[in-house]
Amino acid sequence: MQTSTRVAAVIGAFVAAMSVAGPSIAQQDIPWTWNSGDHDGRAKFVAEGEVYHGIEYSHSAYVNWSATGSGSGRWYIPGTGSGAEHTLNLDFPEGKSVTLKVCEEKSGLPDDCSGTKTGVS
Numbered sequence: 392m393q394t395s396t397r398v399a400a401v402i403g404a405f406v407a408a409m410s411v412a413g414p415s416i417a418q419q420d421i422p423w424t425w426n427s428g429d430h431d432g433r434a435k436f437v438a439e440g441e442v443y444h445g446i447e448y449s450h451s452a453y454v455n456w457s458a459t460g461s462g463s464g465r466w467y468i469p470g471t472g473s474g475a476e477h478t479l480n481l482d483f484p485e486g487k488s489v490t491l492k493v494c495e496e497k498s499g500l501p502d503d504c505s506g507t508k509t510g511v512s
Contacts, residue, residue: 431495
């Protein structure tokens with residue numbers, strides 16, 4: 392087999408493999424999102440490092456989070472209502488759909504929540 396034929400065969404195999412694998416999904420942050428209404432808390436997601444950031448102003452703000460195939464949970468943003476920023480550092484594989492929803496809790500029930508926001512780890 393000639394060298395040019397081998398090179399063409401290798402290039403053809405590479406192109407075929409890339410076509411099957413498909414494009415990778417780009418990371419997508421979720422910008423700062425307030426709970427609705429009286430702004431008791433806010434949160435964002437930073438794809439680089441898979442980190443949720445939260446600030447609470449009412450002692451009862453939390454974030455419902457999820458990552459496709461990696462779980463979900465409720466993170467009560469720590470603090471004393473001072474407006475200090477806190478982080479929840481998780482470890483998801485890249486390319487996973489992630490969500491956050493910021494809420495205030497009143498009498499043990501969700502109250503005054505944002506819509507669900509979506510990003511990509």
